[in-house]
Amino acid sequence: xxxxxxxxxxxxxxxxxxxxxxGSDHAYLPAALVLDGKIDFAIAGEVVKGxxxxxxxxxxxxxxxxxxxxxxxxxxxxxxxxxKVDTITIAGMGGSxxxxxxxxxxxxxxxxxxxxxxPNVGESQLREWxxxxxxxxxxxxxxxxxxxxxxxxxxxxxxxxFRYSKYELDFGPFLLESKGPVFKKKWQExxxxxxxxxxxxxxxxxxxxxxxxxxxxxxxxxKEAIA
Ligand code: SAM
Numbered sequence: 001x002x003x004x005x006x007x008x009x010x011x012x013x014x015x016x017x018x019x020x021x022x023g024s025d026h027a028y029l030p031a032a033l034v035l036d037g038k039i040d041f042a043i044a045g046e047v048v049k050g051x052x053x054x055x056x057x058x059x060x061x062x063x064x065x066x067x068x069x070x071x072x073x074x075x076x077x078x079x080x081x082x083x084k085v086d087t088i089t090i091a092g093m094g095g096s097x098x099x100x101x102x103x104x105x106x107x108x109x110x111x112x113x114x115x116x117x118x119p120n121v122g123e124s125q126l127r128e129w130x131x132x133x134x135x136x137x138x139x140x141x142x143x144x145x146x147x148x149x150x151x152x153x154x155x156x157x158x159x160x161x162f163r164y165s166k167y168e169l170d171f172g173p174f175l176l177e178s179k180g181p182v183f184k185k186k187w188q189e190x191x192x193x194x195x196x197x198x199x200x201x202x203x204x205x206x207x208x209x210x211x212x213x214x215x216x217x218x219x220x221x222x223k224e225a226i227a
Contacts, residue, residue: 002032004145005118005152009091012116012139012154013038017087020045020079022101027055029089030068043085044070045078076105086113091152095122099129106133114138115155123151127169130155136162140174142182149186151175170218171225184226191222 002010006029013019013033019042021030030042044059046052055070071078079085088109090098098119102109115135119126130137136158142151151172164173175183194215201212 002028004143005148005150006032006091008141008143008150008152009089009116009118010036010038012141012152013087013089014114015039017114018083018085019043019087019089020076020083020085021089021091022075022078023047023051023090023093024055024070025051025092027058027068027070029091031058031062031064034064034067035062040067041083042068043078043083044068045073045075046070047072047074074104075101076108079105079108084111086111087116088112088114089116089118091116091118092120095119095124095126097122099126102129102133109157113156116152117155118150118152120150123153123172124170126153127164127172131162131164131169134158134161137164137173140172142172142175142180142186144182144185149182149189167221167225170221176225179226187222187226191219194219 010029010033015038017039019030019033019039021042022045024030024044024046027044030044033039034042044055046055049072052070052072059065059068059070090101098117117126127137134157135155138154138156140151140153142149168176198212198215201207
């Protein structure tokens with residue numbers, strides 16, 4: 001049974017897709033997709049031995065051998081041409097790590113039709129990588145589970161170069177369109193935390209004025225985003 005976070009990622013996988021889940025740990029996501037009958041082939045890539053073993057066990061427990069293939073490999077090196085993978089999922093890592101995995105594995109991206117990415121932090125950097133590498137953001141989701149808020153970004157290669165403003169990169173073009181309750185909660189909480197940070201800075205003997213101004217500038221963007 002998937003967490004709400006992984007269930008949301010799963011819901012964005014096209015029916016019949018050939019999936020590579022990179023950083024799969026227990027392979028919960030690809031296993032559930034195959035068990036649900038939504039897809040019938042997936043790679044579960046892991047760079048660390050322990051999590052790779054977790055994937056091997058999960059696959060065995062559900063008799064998914066041959067349908068979910070575990071691979072011990074760094075990033076997109078888990079994908080082989082014969083897999084005919086068309087969809088990549090990467091969940092539960094920082095946005096800059098996800099971007100570096102994509103950057104390092106660029107040669108494997110040529111056949112990929114859809115990326116479904118769930119960065120824990122660093123969403124802005126990840127969107128920037130996508131933009132700079134000719135991906136178009138197709139949709140975004142934001143969900144809350146166990147007091148954590150997660151963003152999920154779906155991107156597809158674009159023919160025409162796509163540009164996003166700094167504001168859109170920071171907050172997410174689709175999340176800005178809907179400005180839903182979870183989006184507002186995420187940034188409200190951010191505002192509160194940063195207000196506290198500024199408070200502390202102002203109490204210093206020599207308050208870092210420049211830094212405080214920078215933060216305040218961004219906070220006014222945040223206020224605009226949730227207005
Ligand atoms: N994707 C699962 C999820 O969202 O629940 C597991 C997330 S877990 C926090 C992150 C996993 O990514 C770890 O098991 C880690 O070993 C793996 N990982 C980190 N860097 C990786 C890389 N370059 N290639 C493959 N796996 C990687």
